[in-house]
Amino acid sequence: MREKTNYGNWVPEKALYMLFGGAAILLVAAIVSGVMGVVPVITWIAGVIGVLMLVMAVYMLICHEEFAFGKGNMMAGVHQHLVDHLDWDGKGELLDIGCGAAALTVRCAKAFLEAEITAMDYWGAEWNYAKEQCENNARLEGVANRITFQKGDAAKMEFETETFDAAVSNFVFHEVRTAKDKRDVVKEALRVVKKGGVFSFQDMFSQKALYGDMDEFVRELKAEGISEVYYIGNLEKKLDFIPGYVKTPWMISGMGILYGRK
The missing domain is CATH 3.40.50.150 (Vaccinia Virus protein VP39)
Incomplete structure (x- = not known):
């Protein structure tokens, strides 16, 4: 397999992993807390932050692809x-x-x-x-x-x-x-x-x-x-x-x- 160049990206993959991972953890926590009957405000806060983090993660992924050499260019x-x-x-x-x-x-x-x-x-x-x-x-x-x-x-x-x-x-x-x-x-x-x-x-x-x-x-x-x-x-x-x-x-x-x- 031919070795490929690696020019990196303005949006590092590590940041994407953190955003998607954080969103997943918060959304799972919101679902679990809702099922278990935890204080509703905690469930609501975790859910809202999780959704916002997921939206940001998707946005950053789109930017990552646009910046990438060989993709959005x-x-x-x-x-x-x-x-x-x-x-x-x-x-x-x-x-x-x-x-x-x-x-x-x-x-x-x-x-x-x-x-x-x-x-x-x-x-x-x-x-x-x-x-x-x-x-x-x-x-x-x-x-x-x-x-x-x-x-x-x-x-x-x-x-x-x-x-x-x-x-x-x-x-x-x-x-x-x-x-x-x-x-x-x-x-x-x-x-x-x-x-x-x-x-x-x-x-x-x-x-x-x-x-x-x-x-x-x-x-x-x-x-x-x-x-x-x-x-x-x-x-x-x-x-x-x-x-x-x-x-x-x-x-x-x-x-x-x-x-x-x-």
């Missing part, structure tokens, strides 16, 4: 949107910041056949990804010879200033816990891009609680020497491949892209 579309906004000939070195399970890394390797790619992530037990998983995915996709994976912190990368010809990142910056101000993570990403190099970053840029006024931030970046900076906000409302049921605060809300040339 929504995330593949999100990655392609990012790559489409990277104005690069593919000659040189590219950095993928927060590569996760290397889905975007592999897409870049296939889009830019002459590129050498460094993919960095913090990984760790709290995430559903690992370096070995990335290396295996790259091997199975036939691009492992052009990709180097390494552990690192996006808030303070070990790379020298102006190391890479291009940089990408997808839904990572807001997750960087070592940086209180997420704008600083963007600036750190730009630091390692060569003058004249290009970048394409997607994140929850339209969430003001995270990034404030993005028009103001774009002006700030230009004032600091970034030659071309473009921003498109609220992408979940503009990309037709994103279904309405994932446009929620707990899934995708305030998605934006920041791209240009240093």
Whole structure:
């Protein structure tokens, strides 16, 4: 049997097991307590919570299937949107910041056949990804010879200033816990891009609680020497491949892209 790639999912299977399991336990408890004549309010509360948990479990399962590579493929579309906004000939070195399970890394390797790619992530037990998983995915996709994976912190990368010809990142910056101000993570990403190099970053840029006024931030970046900076906000409302049921605060809300040339 042919070995398959494993790019993980925004909705981890462990969460689905917990939701369905919890719903089953509560609903069984409600039925048993009703049969045994336990205080009606206990039966009612267990039943209502169980039903609500079951509804949430079904919703999350639908989202899981939509996000999954090889199924709904929504995330593949999100990655392609990012790559489409990277104005690069593919000659040189590219950095993928927060590569996760290397889905975007592999897409870049296939889009830019002459590129050498460094993919960095913090990984760790709290995430559903690992370096070995990335290396295996790259091997199975036939691009492992052009990709180097390494552990690192996006808030303070070990790379020298102006190391890479291009940089990408997808839904990572807001997750960087070592940086209180997420704008600083963007600036750190730009630091390692060569003058004249290009970048394409997607994140929850339209969430003001995270990034404030993005028009103001774009002006700030230009004032600091970034030659071309473009921003498109609220992408979940503009990309037709994103279904309405994932446009929620707990899934995708305030998605934006920041791209240009240093």
